[in-house]
Amino acid sequence: MIISKYLLVLIPFICSTVTFHASAQDRRDVQPPQWPRHICADLVPADINRLQSLLNDCPSGSAVRLTRGRFVSSPLTITSNVYLWIAQGATLVATTDPTAYDRGTGECGKINDKGNACHPFLLFDHTKDGGLLGRGTIEGQGGQPILGTTRSWWQLARIAQRMNQKQNAPRLIALDHVQNFTMGYITLKNSPNFHVMITQSKDVTLWGITIDTPPDARNTDGIDPSSSHDITIIHSIIRTGDDHIAIKAGPHGASHHISILNSSLYWGHGLSIGSETMGGVHDILVKNIIINGAKWGLRIKSDSTRGGIVERIHYDTVCLYHTQWPIFLDTSYNKNANGNNIPIYKSIFFKNIYIDNGTIYLHGYNKNYLSDLFFKNLITPIHMQWSVAYTNLYRDKSTHEPYIKSCQATSL
Template identity: 40%
Template sequence: MPNLAQYSCSLCVCFLCSLSFAQDTRSVVEPKQPKICQTLFANNDDSTQSIQTALMNCAKGQAVALKKTATQTVFLTGPLHVPTGVSLEIDSGVVLHAMNRSAVFDRGNHSCGTLGGDGNGCLPIITFDHVSGSGIYGPGEIDGQGDQQLQDQPWSWWQLARQAQHLHEKYSSPRLIQINHSHDLTFYQLNIQNAPHFGLVFAQSNGLTVWGLHLDNPSDARNTDAIDINSSENVTITHSYISTGDDHIAIKANIHTGPSHHISIIDNDFGAGHGLSIGSETQAGVYAVDVDGLSIHNAENGLRIKSDRSAAGEVSQVVYKNVTLANVKHALVQDTVYENKAGDTKANWHDIQYQNIQILGKSQLVFNGLNAVQPLEIHLQDVHGLEDVDWLVQRANVKK
């Protein structure tokens, strides 16, 4: 991957310089660990109340630190709410385990951890709601225990998701981190594994910095999007590694909640997953997305834009550059009929650039404009490795 030095920063200070070249309108620099207001020590027991109390009593601009002892490294937690201006710091060697009982995360209708219902029966493990200047700092780990059988249900979170797929039913499991209506959130050098559902959801918010995230879920863990950006703006995701069972990143724009825009995805490494995706909900518009310096390897999809007749809209001002796609089944995708859903919306995708893209190994390129307002215009500039790919092109004009 290219280093940030080529954007006028020297190698020795590139982590400290602002990412001024990117689509995020903020001046983003490497975060610094906040001052500690209180330290809690691991005891391998339910620490939900002690962590929550410490967070509520912490001064703004400071963080609650979770640290290990000589014999203990694990904190167990139920749902946590992080207040405005306060952060959580998970020290090296510490694991914050989500408790593996569905009742702990139930919203009150006894549907968390079950099939059926509206799929919204669980509280997130960690919630940021109407807050600003908060975050989570590593280098410790959050383990959602998606792989562990629940103590009060006959399955694990992931087994529940797979059972729902087979039966074509909804199900309820907790998202790991949910952010709503918030500003200037930071997630720095954090390790996440075994998320029960989506990893980090940034919804109707402004200002997200994800720097040095390491998120690892198995490739067959259903509905484990790593990062979802929903109707939000000013996002930078950089120097991060993601491997998961669904989208690495999904950028969405629901008609009821607004567009997503000014998003920078700079210098990252992705393993297994369903792609760096825009969609499938794009009805409110997705624009000003800059992807620069990305490696994706051993994945189902690479750079993907997807929609269908139910919630298609405008996608524009998207730049993909300096990207390597190695052993990716579908390296480049623009698919306007991603799913066969009913509706009368159409995709309006334009000003999408591919620059200096390297495709390694056999792959397929999918450009399907059957549900677009006009044929897709695909401009491939310095895209290498095309001699070893299959093409699926419908109602699209490809220029190489």
């Protein structure tokens, strides 16, 4: 069933220049993370008060390693070419004390109209080389009571939502203007806010990451690259209360040449682009992905207050199971938006996409700003629901199957 306001359908492709070869991707030759050869300190939980000073003094190319046990810490800053290594059996736990994160306003742990009063738990700021490794866990304690109160960080977020305000809660990990950063094998749990925020950075690899947070934890995005380029997210598992991944581009520039590969996404709000796209998003490759049990699957969202050009996006071999909105492209994310930053989606390619149920939602902005979408080998059930508006939709070799028998994505 197709509900259409303005729709052009061309079957088969009539333009020989249309290509599904995804040259749009991270331009580096990305390899598995290497363990640091030199350990400048091995810590046990009793050493936690020395952790920041050891990170500051650790020689270039070396690691501070947390061995076994539970390490409760205040926020930490990691410098260039230093690794924090969290070994298997070790858990680095974020304090619930809001004063430890406060930026000096006294507002962290409170509600206001800004939401920027907290430092992140782990900060990599203007660093080059180094990173975060290990088969241990970083525990954000988002569901635990904020020290001195009876409500958790997540409850604070829900209260702020009802008040149409913003919660001041710390992000778990912030990468700000970093270069050649590696995060490998770590498990992130229960962030008070976003798990990993990547801002104005380049040459970043996240390999074998697990993010595990409840589905009702508000604003707990998994990984958000913003105005960044040459990023690879690979061999990872994400289940969280908001976007699994959200590629953003604000006033500081475009996000481009990003690869999301061989990963599994469970509950959450989608493998997303947006909602901020005013800086432009282009040359993105999403390949060999399984999405199972999410509310949204492949998602592009923006509106006229924060929109821009999103182009040369390649989705290749994606299996979507039990997902309400398996493909969702929306140009009116805020239905009340009234601005001049029009979202424009063009050269969006879908190849080898397998869907078992739900509704495909493809809405361009208006008749002057149509979305251009290309589908090749789209396999859906015969009862698939479509909602299409203001979209040039090109389809080739699409079939209907009662069950998905041929999905070939290999996620891990």
